[in-house]
Amino acid sequence: MTVPAEHALVLAAILFSIGLAGVLARRNIIFMLMSIEIMLNSAGLAFIAAGYKNGQADGQVMFIFILAMAAAEVAVGLSLALRVYGSFKSLDADAASSMRG
Amino acid sequence: MEALFYVSGTVAMISTLRVVTGKNAVHALLYLVVSLLAAALVFYSLGAPFIAALEVIIYAGAIMVLFVFVIMMLNLGPGAERQKKGLLDPKAWAGPALLALVLVLELLYLFAGGGLEGPPRAAYINPKAVALALFGPYFIGVELASLLLLAALVAAWHLGRREKEGIR
Structure with missing residues (x-):
């Protein structure tokens, strides 16, 4: 009457694939950042599933580190998005490819 | 506990798909919050209640609020008023509300089964x-995480400065 850890890993893989498809397909910086959040969260889910399988706390410790990393990443990413919008008046990721040093 | 995992996993998949395929950033953000809440229930069903609480507080609470702030800051143009009206349209929030209702029903089911006060299960990690x-x-990891957060703080402060004060 318990969930097999493999099913949790499959769920993590599906969520990661959706997030990866979002990063590759979308050109809006906000949507790309959201997709990156989805990917980080699914990586954390894989860690939780591994800790659940082994009955160890290490998976949850790694999830806490991923949480701190996601917070740092989203702060820098969103301030970069604001700066790109201020410079190019667009949130399109391809708009920044025309910059020159 | 099995049903909890599969139902909330399905909710997470549906709402995540709607995030990636969404057109409006605010609507996608609503679906992303629902997706993270569903992931919290998945974590609870995998015997990690502390991580489930952290997911709700930090991911769905703090990080999503950052996204909301940035989207609000970027919507200062003439389109902002139309956007606000569009958010009150039931078509905008019916989908996330329905998925969140599924999660609330799961939570009630959990409470009805004495979920939080029941005997600890085999896989429960306190x-x-x-x-x-x-x-x-893992203490070195805590130190490195604090360094990373400090670096992110400095970077966000530097990038968020007014243009006339600093470079460009």
Whole structure:
């Protein structure tokens, strides 16, 4: 009457694939950042599933580190998005490819 | 506990798909919050209640609020008023509300089964074990995470300065 850890890993893989498809397909910086959040969260889910399988706390410790990393990443990413919008008046990721040093 | 995992996993998949395929950033953000809440229930069903609480507080609470702030700051143009009206349209929030209702029903089901006060299950890992591991063998990771957060703070401050004060 318990969930097999493999099913949790499959769920993590599906969520990661959706997030990866979002990063590759979308050109809006906000949507790309959201997709990156989805990917980080699914990586954390894989860690939780591994800790659940082994009955160890290490998976949850790694999830806490991923949480701190996601917070740092989203702060820098969103301030970069604001700066790109201020410079190019667009949130399109391809708009920044025309910059020159 | 099995049904909890599969139902909330399905909710997470549906709402995540709607995030990636969404057109409006605010609507996608609503679906992303629902997706993270569903992931919290998945974590609870995998015997990690502390991580489920952290997911709700930090991911769905703090990080999503950052996204909301940025989207609000970017919507200062003439389109902002139309956007606000569009958010009150039931078509915008009916989908996330329906998925969140499924999660609330799951939570009620959990409470009805004495979920939080029932006997600890086999795979349950309590927060004390997590804390002992975090501040024991993984203490260097805590230090590195604090350095990373400090670097992110400095970077966000630098990038967020007004243009006339700094470079460009």
